Amino acid sequence: MTDMTDLDPGAAYHALLGLTLVHWEDGFARLACEAGDAHRNRSGIIHGGLILSMIDQAAGYAGLWCSVPGHVRKAVTLDLDCRFTGQVKGGRLIAEGRVAQRGRNIFFVRTEVFDAAGQMVAFGASTHRWRAGSETHEGQPPGA
Known part of the structure; x- marks a missing residue:
């Protein structure tokens, strides 16, 4: 298990959205975002789009x-769907x-998004392909 406060510093999109990786372990990730005026x-x-991005990143x-x-480890998203179940x-x-x-x-991943009250506001399913060298849990050395 890894608890983190910042996502990959090389991924400017994460910073732009204000995403934080709060829990990460094999087969599971939890991301957070303090949604405010800039996200409305x-x-x-x-x-x-913010919610869909959170689904894709998680x-x-x-x-x-x-x-x-x-x-x-690196991957690309092959397919992503989302159902919105509420507004925030x-x-x-x-x-x-x-x-x-x-x-x-x-x-293949299933993802759910919850608001501050714990109500589900969206869910999705996605398909991803590991990039070459990322198929195993050992991953790639930095710069590979």
Whole structure:
């Protein structure tokens, strides 16, 4: 298990959205975001793109846990779907991704997003492919 406060510093998109990786272990990742004015759409609710990004990122991290400190695993998203079950005006959002199944090169994840009150506001399923060298839990050395 790894508890972290920041996602990959090389991923500027995470910083732009304000995502934080709060729990990470093999097959599971929990991300948080303090959603506020910058995340709202013209209707005054949190933009669905933020929630969809949280689903994608939590799912990816769930399949990318690495057992060797300093090594990394990489993947690409092949397919992603989302169902919105509620609206959010702001506050803390939590996305939890769980690997449902793994193959040699592909992994499948189910992800749920919750508002500050613990109500599910969205859920999704996604398919990801490990990039070459990332298929095992040992991952790749830095810079590989």
